[in-house]
Every structure is written in structure tokens, then in C-alpha cells.
Amino acid sequence: MLQVPFIRQNKELVLERLALKNFKETGLVDEVLALDDKRKRLTQEYDETQAQVNSLSKEIGKLMAQGKKEEGEAQRAAVNALKEKLGPVNEELNATEKALHDTLVKLPNLPAAIVPPGKTPEENVEVRRGGDIPTLPADAVPHWDLAKKYQLIDFELGNKITGSGFPVFQKQGARLQRAMIQYFLDFNLDNGYTEYAPPYLVNETSAFGTGQLPDKEGQMYHATEDNYFLIPTAEVPLTNIYRDEIVKDTDLPIKMTGYTPCFRREAGSYGKDVRGLNRVHQFDKVELVQIVHPEKSFDALDEMVAHVEKLLNTLQLPYRILRLCGGDMSFASAITYDFEVYSAAQQKWLEVSSVSNFETYQTNRMKIRFKEANGKPQLTHSLNGSSLALPRIMACILENNQTAAGIPLPAVLHRYFGADKIA
RNA sequence: GGUGAGGUGCCUGAGUGGCCGAAAGGAACGGUUUGCUAAACCGUCGUACGGGCUUAAACCUGUACCGAGGGUUCGAAUCCCUCCCUCACCGCCA
Numbered sequence: 001m002l003q004v005p006f007i008r009q010n011k012e013l014v015l016e017r018l019a020l021k022n023f024k025e026t027g028l029v030d031e032v033l034a035l036d037d038k039r040k041r042l043t044q045e046y047d048e049t050q051a052q053v054n055s056l057s058k059e060i061g062k063l064m065a066q067g068k069k070e071e072g073e074a075q076r077a078a079v080n081a082l083k084e085k086l087g088p089v090n091e092e093l094n095a096t097e098k099a100l101h102d103t104l105v106k107l108p109n110l111p112a113a114i115v116p117p118g119k120t121p122e123e124n125v126e127v128r129r130g131g132d133i134p135t136l137p138a139d140a141v142p143h144w145d146l147a148k149k150y151q152l153i154d155f156e157l158g159n160k161i162t163g164s165g166f167p168v169f170q171k172q173g174a175r176l177q178r179a180m181i182q183y184f185l186d187f188n189l190d191n192g193y194t195e196y197a198p199p200y201l202v203n204e205t206s207a208f209g210t211g212q213l214p215d216k217e218g219q220m221y222h223a224t225e226d227n228y229f230l231i232p233t234a235e236v237p238l239t240n241i242y243r244d245e246i247v248k249d250t251d252l253p254i255k256m257t258g259y260t261p262c263f264r265r266e267a268g269s270y271g272k273d274v275r276g277l278n279r280v281h282q283f284d285k286v287e288l289v290q291i292v293h294p295e296k297s298f299d300a301l302d303e304m305v306a307h308v309e310k311l312l313n314t315l316q317l318p319y320r321i322l323r324l325c326g327g328d329m330s331f332a333s334a335i336t337y338d339f340e341v342y343s344a345a346q347q348k349w350l351e352v353s354s355v356s357n358f359e360t361y362q363t364n365r366m367k368i369r370f371k372e373a374n375g376k377p378q379l380t381h382s383l384n385g386s387s388l389a390l391p392r393i394m395a396c397i398l399e400n401n402q403t404a405a406g407i408p409l410p411a412v413l414h415r416y417f418g419a420d421k422i423a
Numbered sequence: 424g425g426u427g428a429g430g431u432g433c434c435u436g437a438g439u440g441g442c443c444g445a446a447a448g449g450a451a452c453g454g455u456u457u458g459c460u461a462a463a464c465c466g467u468c469g470u471a472c473g474g475g476c477u478u479a480a481a482c483c484u485g486u487a488c489c490g491a492g493g494g495u496u497c498g499a500a501u502c503c504c505u506c507c508c509u510c511a512c513c514g515c516c517a
Contacts, residue, residue: 039472039473040472040473043472043473043486044473044474044485044486046473046486046487047472047473047474047485047486047487048473048474048485048486050485050486050487051485051486053497053498054485054486054498056497056498057441057496057497057498058441058497058498059497060441060497060498061441061442061497061498062441064441064497065441072497073497075497076497077497078497079497079498080497083497246433246469246470248451373452373453374452374453377470
């Protein structure tokens, strides 16, 4: 969430940036400031009264110790009078703090200055492309047909076991998936990331920390019996590793990677966009998270973008990188780059990675801070990105590489897959 | 699921009503000493939100925080209630 002192000192900028994000409820900004004023006023009133109570109480203690009973009794009455005043003030203060928090949480992160204006995905700005779009044979088919032909994925079986959107990978399909996970993790480890295998269910506090709660509740599967949420991305447990920590500045940057399945309800998605692997409720992903010094976060962002790009290059897939416009960015992000690969048989671009800088939006919720040698604690910045989401990568590999004599795989996967092609 | 114990600062750990924001030890940081390492000695060693002073910081000051929330009391780490969590043993199970 945003920091109130920042809002106070930069109100015009805040309003300007919220407009860039196409955020309508700008009245919340004034509401936040008014509530914060009220909070300060009540805090002062409470503290001053409480200070009197405290000092009087000390005196009573001394009087009692000296055996001056009557004087003590008189003081007691005075303290009780003060306390009667204190109760309502405290109640109002608590209510105000809660209202402030609840209002603050409704404000999205501010987009960075270089975020392009716009409301829809069409207004995202293409930064660059790489790889070559293949020319497929005339009889080329989409990945769901290839999956059937080579017995890689059984979508119907998933329907039986769970429901729509839970594909069953099998045989070479299952092995290809495992090969990619291994390769992606190794690639990340080689580039200085530390590997984690985090829990797949998180508590409310963690889901709040990264911004899934309160507003995106409907997108997560909820284990209500225990009040746990199935993670929609490893970002949630990985970033929360450092929740409520104050690290040394020399510990930064913290670079984490982890493989997890991801669970998304995707309520309201139907039609051909959800065909095959295009959109599923459970999928595998290898994630990157960085916790960095606030002055270094844009360098870290560039580094992560370059990292994901390098990984995509080794897979020899045609891709493009988009800088998302204000209206298409997520609530918590200050700037996001999406990576899309070209699915040659479907003739469409599929998102396979999203790399974002959240600046202090998440870390303020989680209180992830750092301290310099003699300094005060300051919020770090957090970033994350996928490297990569597997289903769509698999879809593209299958479609783009298909030949009459099987599906050759990128060289980097051979040793993990145990063969150079699917046959 | 059952029974029992417990949640105190970076860690260990003392503290059963006022002198406790909290002993002691360790770690860490700064310094002295030292050929280097080690040791020894000295010092520092919480966070949040207010107020004052200030260009700002430092500093001074108030309040809160000993798992969370509520209660008793003039006064709570300490007593009471609720919740959460951890650990041990038993049961069950991968």
C-alpha cells in the first residue's frame, strides 16, 4: 500500500499517476488525508491523557507505600475521571485507524513515470521482439491435437478426476514438463538466485502481503476449513519469506527462485481462449522474486527482464516484450513487462511471463525493511517475474516445432528430457 | 484427534502487580590492544506512532508494544477470559 506521508507531500503527483492507471475513485486520496489528520489529533489527545494517568498512578503507588491512604484515595478518583474520558477517545482512535487502513488498501500502486498511458491491452507498448516466427506446414495443428497425437496430455481425464482446466500430463508430456522445471531452476541458480520450495497454501496474512487480499479473493481457491488459500503464484510464499524482517543493507539484493504449481479460479473465463493449455486452473511455474535497495529496483527490473529474455532465447521461441499501459497493469505493480510467445498454429501471442517492480507497495504491507549501518529502517522494494509459466511454453514448443517426423526440442532441454525430440 | 507444556528483544534466557522497554549471557556493530588470527577490555546494541527543536539530521519528549484481542486494577510482561501459534508424548497417516 501507499505511504501516507508520501501521499501528503505529493498529492498532485498521486492524483496524476492514479489517472494514468485509469483509477476512478480519486476521492479516496482526500479521505486518506482526512482520516490521517483525525488519527493524529486523536493520538495526541489519547497520549496526553494517558500520560497524566501514568504519572498520577505512580504517585498513588508512592503514597500507598508511605501509608498515606487518604491522599491515595483522592488521587484514585482523579484517575478514574480521566479514564472515563479515555475510553471513548481510544475507541474512536481504533475506529479511525481501521478506516484509514481500509481506505489506504483501496488505493492501487502508482505507475512509474515511464508507464505508457492507456486503458486496454491494445495500448500496451511493444518494447522489442526476438526469435523467428516459424513457417508451419500446411497441415499444422494446434497443441491440443498434438497432445492427443503423441499422448502428452489428457484433458478429458482431468475433467473426470477434478474438472475442466485440470489437465493430466502423461508419458513424454509429463517428462517434458519435469524437464522444463529442472532446466528453468538450474538456469536461475546459475544466475545467482537461491532456490526455495515453499508451501502451496498460505494464510490470510501472506495473501494480504503480496496484494491478493482483500480485492482478489475470488481468484484464489480457498480452503475454508483452515482458512488457507491455494497459491496463485509462488510470488506469494516466496516474498512472504521476508515479511516482518529488517535485513542489513549488505544482505541486499535478495534473489529467490522457486517452482510451484499455481492455482487460479479464473472465474468467468470461457470460450476459445481457454482451449487446451491456454488457460487452466492449475499450472506449473518457476518464479523469480527479488528484494532490493529502493535505489536499485529499476536496475533489478532490467536485469530480470534480460534474464527472462535470455531464457526464452535458449528455448528458441519467438517472443515479444510489452510494457503494459497504466490501465492494463495489476493493482500492486508500479511497472510491468509482459513476455508473450507466439503460438504459431493458433496464430496468437500467449503471455508466459510478467515481470514487475512493486516498489514499496508490497513491502509496506509486509514491512520488509533494511537498515544501513547507523540508519533507520527503510522499506525495501520488491520485484517478481515468471521464468517461466510452463503450459503456454509447452504449447508453443509443440506447435512451433511440429514436423511430420515428430517434435524436435530445443537443445537445452535434451539432457533433461532424455531425448532430442518427441516421437 | 487426545493429553501436557509453553509463546519475553537478533538468539538463549530471567522476571508472578508499581523501582520493567525489560536482568544476564551470546551474537552483531564501533573502538582500544595486537606482527596476523584469537583473546581481553571499553562502548553501542528494539520498533511504531505523536509532540518539541531544526533547513535537515542529531537530539529532547510523550504514548504503545513481552503471540493477538478483550477484561480486572489507581497501576499489568506479571491476574482473568477468548483466539492464534509452537513444542512434547500418544493415536492416525504419507
